[in-house]
Amino acid sequence: MAIEIFPVRENFVAEVGDADLSRPLAPADIEAIRQAFWTYAVLIFPDQNLTAEQHLDFARQFGPLETSISVYRADTPMRTRPEISDVSNLDHRDQVWGRDSRLRMFQLGNRLWHTDSSFRHLPALCSLLYARAVPPIGGHTEFADERAAYDALPEEMKQRLAGLVAEHSIFHSRARLGFTDFSEEERQSMPPVPQALVRTIPQNGRKSLYLASHAGRILGMPDAEGRALIDRLIAHATEPRFVHAHRWRVNDLVIWDNRCTMHRGREFDDLRYRRDMQRATVSDIAGSCEQEGIAVAAA
Numbered sequence: 001m002a003i004e005i006f007p008v009r010e011n012f013v014a015e016v017g018d019a020d021l022s023r024p025l026a027p028a029d030i031e032a033i034r035q036a037f038w039t040y041a042v043l044i045f046p047d048q049n050l051t052a053e054q055h056l057d058f059a060r061q062f063g064p065l066e067t068s069i070s071v072y073r074a075d076t077p078m079r080t081r082p083e084i085s086d087v088s089n090l091d092h093r094d095q096v097w098g099r100d101s102r103l104r105m106f107q108l109g110n111r112l113w114h115t116d117s118s119f120r121h122l123p124a125l126c127s128l129l130y131a132r133a134v135p136p137i138g139g140h141t142e143f144a145d146e147r148a149a150y151d152a153l154p155e156e157m158k159q160r161l162a163g164l165v166a167e168h169s170i171f172h173s174r175a176r177l178g179f180t181d182f183s184e185e186e187r188q189s190m191p192p193v194p195q196a197l198v199r200t201i202p203q204n205g206r207k208s209l210y211l212a213s214h215a216g217r218i219l220g221m222p223d224a225e226g227r228a229l230i231d232r233l234i235a236h237a238t239e240p241r242f243v244h245a246h247r248w249r250v251n252d253l254v255i256w257d258n259r260c261t262m263h264r265g266r267e268f269d270d271l272r273y274r275r276d277m278q279r280a281t282v283s284d285i286a287g288s289c290e291q292e293g294i295a296v297a298a299a
Contacts, residue, residue: 003029005036012145013244014040021048021058021253030061037062037126038203041261042143044246045253050130052278055253056083059128059280062255066117066124066281069170069190085279087129089270099271102181109173110265112213113144113234115258116281119170119214121193124258125284133276134248138268142238142245146209147260149237150198161209164197165219165289165296166230172216194219194296196288197233201260208260209237210288219296237262248277259284 004017014036019029037043050058059065068078068085077092087110091097097104117124129141150158169192197218199210211234218226245266246254256263268275289296 003032005032005040007040008044009244012040012148013042013044013143013246015044015046017046019045021045022050022054025061034062037255037257038201041145041147041257042244042246043255045255046249046251048130048251048253050251050253052081052084055128055130055278056280058253059126059282062126063282063285066120066283068281080278083280085281086277087265087279088133088274088276090274090276096271096274104270105177105181106174108177109170109213111267112173112176113238113262113264114173114212114214115210115262116279117258117283118168118195118210118212119173119190119193121287123195123284123288125282126255126257127282128253128255128280130278130280131248131250131252131276132278133274134250135268135273135275138266139273139275140245140247140266141254142243142264142266143256144238144262145242145244145260146211146237146262147201147206149233149239149242150207150209152242153236158198161198161233163294164221165194165294166197166211166215166226167192167217167219168195168212168214169193169216170214173213176213192216193287194289196292196294199259199288199292201257202291206260209233210259211237211262234262259288 003019006015008014065083067082079092079094080086089097116127170190196210198207200207215230217223218229
């Protein structure tokens with residue numbers, strides 16, 4: 001039986017039925033999923049029963065896998081393999097973290113609007129998040145369509161943004177929450193990187209904003225002015241008309257295009273309920289500036 005695609009919104013977010021990701025998919029189904037992904041940017045696969053290896057095998061259909069940044073953090077033992085980013089509220093003993101956990105303070109940054117790995121020179125193409133346990137209330141994930149947000153900008157603003165480059169760093173986003181407790185080794189392992197403020201998605205030709213809480217300034221612009229422009233654009237891109245909220249069910253797998261969406265996790269009682277979410281992340285082919293043909297002077 002061929003897979004079925006059910007759009008949730010016009011050209012943004014779709015549910016996929018009759019796809020068992022624990023088994024090899026037919027080439028026609030893989031191609032149909034890819035085509036739906038380029039169109040809708042967020043795909044929801046309900047009721048998947050996946051091992052870690054099956055999760056990663058499906059992710060590899062979209063490209064090479066990233067290694068989690070957790071490998072750079074010597075203070076917190078990993079509870080997953082290096083190709084899996086653990087975005088749960090669980091410690092390495094599989095217990096709900098404590099109020100003063102350093103891991104908790106770091107992970108709270110996921111409640112800010114962001115796109116995965118924009119703080120890496122080679123950012124993420126897509127992320128595949130799998131729900132192994134979800135809280136009974138709260139803990140939704142919201143997705144913002146940055147393609148539609150770009151389309152809705154006045155032409156004057158589109159012209160202003162052409163060719164602009166923002167500096168992205170994971171330390172920018174964590175500093176927004178007042179968390180600056182990073183070692184020099186951690187800072188050296190993840191230096192700031194330039195990313196285009198507007199990019200084109202090769203598979204469909206659509207232009208998109210490329211924003212994140214990781215963006216701290218705009219190159220060539222006074223810091224306060226650049227920060228204000230970034231904040232203005234994020235506020236625009238996350239207006240309700242561009243946003244879809246996903247209510248997780250156990251065994252949901254959701255894949256999204258990091259090149260043209262932002263997302264954020266919503267609050268839940270993270271000191272009471274388990275939320276076991278594991279993410280595979282696929283690397284893009286090159287940095288956004290390189291893909292857009294924007295030359296950036298070495299720092």
